[in-house]
Amino acid sequence: MIVCGDDALATRLATELHDVYGERVTLLAPPSRSFAAPQPSAAAARLRASALLGRVSAAMNRPDGADGVGSSGQFLLPVQEREAAEPTEEVLREAGAEQAAALALVYEDDETNIRAALAARRLNPRLRLVIRLYNRKLGQHLAQLLDQAALVAMPELESAALDASTTVLSDADTAAPALAATAVAGTSKVVQADGLLLRAVERTPPVRGEVPDPGLCTLALLSSTTNDPAGAEGSDSSGPQSPTLLPDDAAVTVATGRGTVVLEAVSHTGPPLPSRRLAGRGAPLGELFSRRLRWALAGVFAAVLALTVASTLITGDDPLHAVYITLLDVFGIGDPAVGEPTARQLLQLLAGLVGLALLPVLVAASLEAFGAFRGAAALRRPPRGLSGHVVLLGLGKIGTRVLARLRELGIPVVCVEEDPEARGIALARRLRVPVVLGDVTQEGVLEAAKVHRAHALLALTSADTTNLEAALYARSVTPDLRVALRLYDDHFATAVYRTLRAAHPSALTRSRSVSTLAAPAFAGAMMGRQILGAIPVERKVLLFAALEVAEHPRFEGRTVAEAFRPGAWRVIALDTADPAERRPDLAAARSYDSGEHNSGRSGAGLLWDLHPGYVLRSEDRVVLAATRRGLAELLGRRNRPDR
Known part of the structure; x- marks a missing residue:
């Protein structure tokens, strides 16, 4: 697999594919001279790349398969790193795009990704493309164009399942729900893949004597509730204080006093509303x-x-x-x-x-x-009596998506942005959200945003030091302020979180790495189109995938209860459509009628809340909730006979 990018997401994605899925990966990145001083975060990511990739060779002799050895016992080659200013057709050919299984284009510039995707499709019609684009509408048209180009070049692909698929993702869309959820306790986490909508809700521990609603199933046990400042969040390692993904019923019963993430609702959504509808049709x-x-x-x-x-x-x-x-x-x-x-x-x-x-x-x-x-x-100013709002720092790609998410939830927001031509200024003006123009590190800017009366602070600028400085200053003004920081490196985010928690034990602190939140979704998409989405659970990630039972002997002939492996995967739905009428991309199957999902008839759609005694057949297709390593074990291409 080939990963092309110029920031921390590319490095994290290459590490994810190698360490978790056991793939042979080539990382194609610009030379060191292209990382100029105005981009400190990109330069820092570049310097950390060797450290992240270097630990692969040090772990080659580990027997647990965590880094250097696959689950089948085969030794894995370290990630190869190549330097190229731009991903031209010649560069992609030298990197092995003609023989590669998948290619990820995760440059920050959309035009660079589009140009490289067109060149890669000409080189290899069978190549699975995962493209990072911020423009959603352009991404939909591009995916259709590239898939059509693959079918024209190789008509025989039309009869079989189209392995040469194109998936367009946005790190901003992937990370925005998790970042917005840090500002409000109990915010739903949504996986939305075209017409399919899965909503997971964080629930606090039930009061004594109260019977909690189990929902469709329990996806995770939290290490702490979102309102517990002394929670143990901040570690991705396994331990008694870390979150537990896909627990069994016994673990849920024993784990008293811990919050849960429950799959609460599944529905089908219509086409998205135009952005103008968010602001209303006219002024009152x-x-x-x-x-x-x-x-x-x-x-x-x-x-x-x-x-x-x-x-x-x-x-x-x-x-x-x-x-x-x-x-x-x-x-x-x-x-x-x-x-x-x-x-x-x-x-x-x-x-x-x-x-x-x-x-x-x-x-x-x-x-x-x-x-x-x-x-x-013009931009609105914060009203005089405003209180209980969220102060959002930065209106770039991530901040714009988080702003839209917060307004969808009906949460009052005050934005702070230094650049009057930033990407999110137009959205803030359209949504009539108050905006303070100025440098957050300058005195008086956060005061103008009423940070002393705010409910939470989301520091989402592109500079780690700016986010940290703003958080520290806000804490000096309001010690109990809820703070969430966007930081590029996950290890640095963990260290910042633990330090702030120790310095302010009575205040809630969260730190998030966008590359860490987005990389699992990109890696899952590179493994196949069956990945529906991902939701973050503290510093871990839970993936949703659609799999054919016939391709996985662990499922065929077993009941739903027997196929469930705690901490790895769990069958949560069954596709009841006739095998001949199924679409390759389950998330795009809008013809399914959600009102008939319990009828069990052919073409009725997805059957949720399966009976534990249902025996899975070879012609069935199921929807799984899986951990990264659990899904890697199921999708591991290194165990297939043709490899």
């Missing part, structure tokens, strides 16, 4: 016209109505004609009431006075409406 009336102006307009209207009624009673005119005459007098375009009764002359004078009062009201209304429309295009 209260923002166009102030309360005083509305009262002034109401007073003028009441005066005109009173004059009309008086004119009708005095002159005996028709009400409609009286309204017309009164409005002419108000606007000063009626004939003078010379020679008419005194009452009519008095009414005309009063109408003229009302018209004089109406003129400044109309001018004020036009100015306020103009100001409101200008304000809609």
Whole structure:
């Protein structure tokens, strides 16, 4: 397998494929000179690459298969590293793209990834492509184009399962739910793969005497609840204090006082709403016209109505004609009431006075409406009495996705961004989210964001030192503030978390590495299109995959209960569609009717909450929840006869 990238995600992905899945990996990265000083995070990732990859050779003689030895006992070659400024067609050919099984393009620049994907598809139509793109719509069109190109080049692929698939992922979309969940306890973790939606919910330990809702199944036992500042989160190693993935019923029963992650709901979603719908169709009336102006307009209207009624009673005119005459007098375009009764002359004078009062009201209304429309295009400032909100630092790729996620959850947000042309400024303006422009390390910027009255702080800028400095300063202002930091290196994130927890034991602290959150999903996609998604559980990751029973002898002829291996994998659903009508990509099977998922008929879709005694047959296709190493054992290509 070939991994091409220029940041920490590429290094982490190569390590994931080698250490967890036991694959032979070639890492293609720019030369050292391309990492300039303005990108300290990329340079740091580059320097750490040798350390991450160097431990492979040191672990070649380990018998446990964790790093240097596969589960079948075969020794694995270390990750090969090549240098290239750009992934051109010639560079990809020299790296072995014509014989490779999968290629990951995880450069930060979308254009670079697209250009390399087109070249790789020409070199090898069978190559499985995993592409990192931030633009979702462009990613959908690109995946269809590349798959169509593979079918045109090799028509025989159409009859069989299309192994040369194209998967487009975004590290921002993968990491955003986990980062947003750190700001609010109990936030749902969602795996959304096209039409399939799986929601996992964190639940706090039940109160004594309370019977918890088990949901469809328990996916994990947490090392601590999200509200426990002294929790043991921060270690990816196995131990009594670390989270337990896919526990059995006995472990769930014994583990009292620990939070759980429960698979709560499965549904099918329609097409995503346009981004404009998030901000509403127009500004409300209260923002166009102030309360005083509305009262002034109401007073003028009441005066005109009173004059009309008086004119009708005095002159005996028709009400409609009286309204017309009164409005002419108000606007000063009626004939003078010379020679008419005194009452009519008095009414005309009063109408003229009302018209004089109406003129400044109309001018004020036009100015306020103009100001409101200008304000809609400008950035909002945090309101004076704002409290209980989330302060979001950084509106880059990650911050923009997290902002959208928080607004979907209905959580008030105040953003802080130094660059007025940042990617997320347009989204914040459209969602009418308050934004403070300035450097978070400068005095007064966090105060302007009302950090002293905030509920949580999410430091998601691209610089680790900026995030750490902002977190430390916010803690000095509000010691019990909930803080979550985005840090590139997972080991550094763990060290920061433990230090902040020790310094502020009464406050909740979380640290997250985007590359660590995203790498398992990218690695799973490189193993095949059957990977539906991934959810983070503290510092571990749980994957969802669709597998054919016939290809895995561990499942065929066994019951659902017998096929369950605690800590490795668990069957959570059965595809009841006829084998001839199944789509290669289960997540894209939108024709399934979720309302018939319990009917058991052909084409009915997915059957959830399976009976433990159901015997799995060779023609069945199942949906699994699996750990990284559990899925690697099931998908390990090194154990196949053709390799």
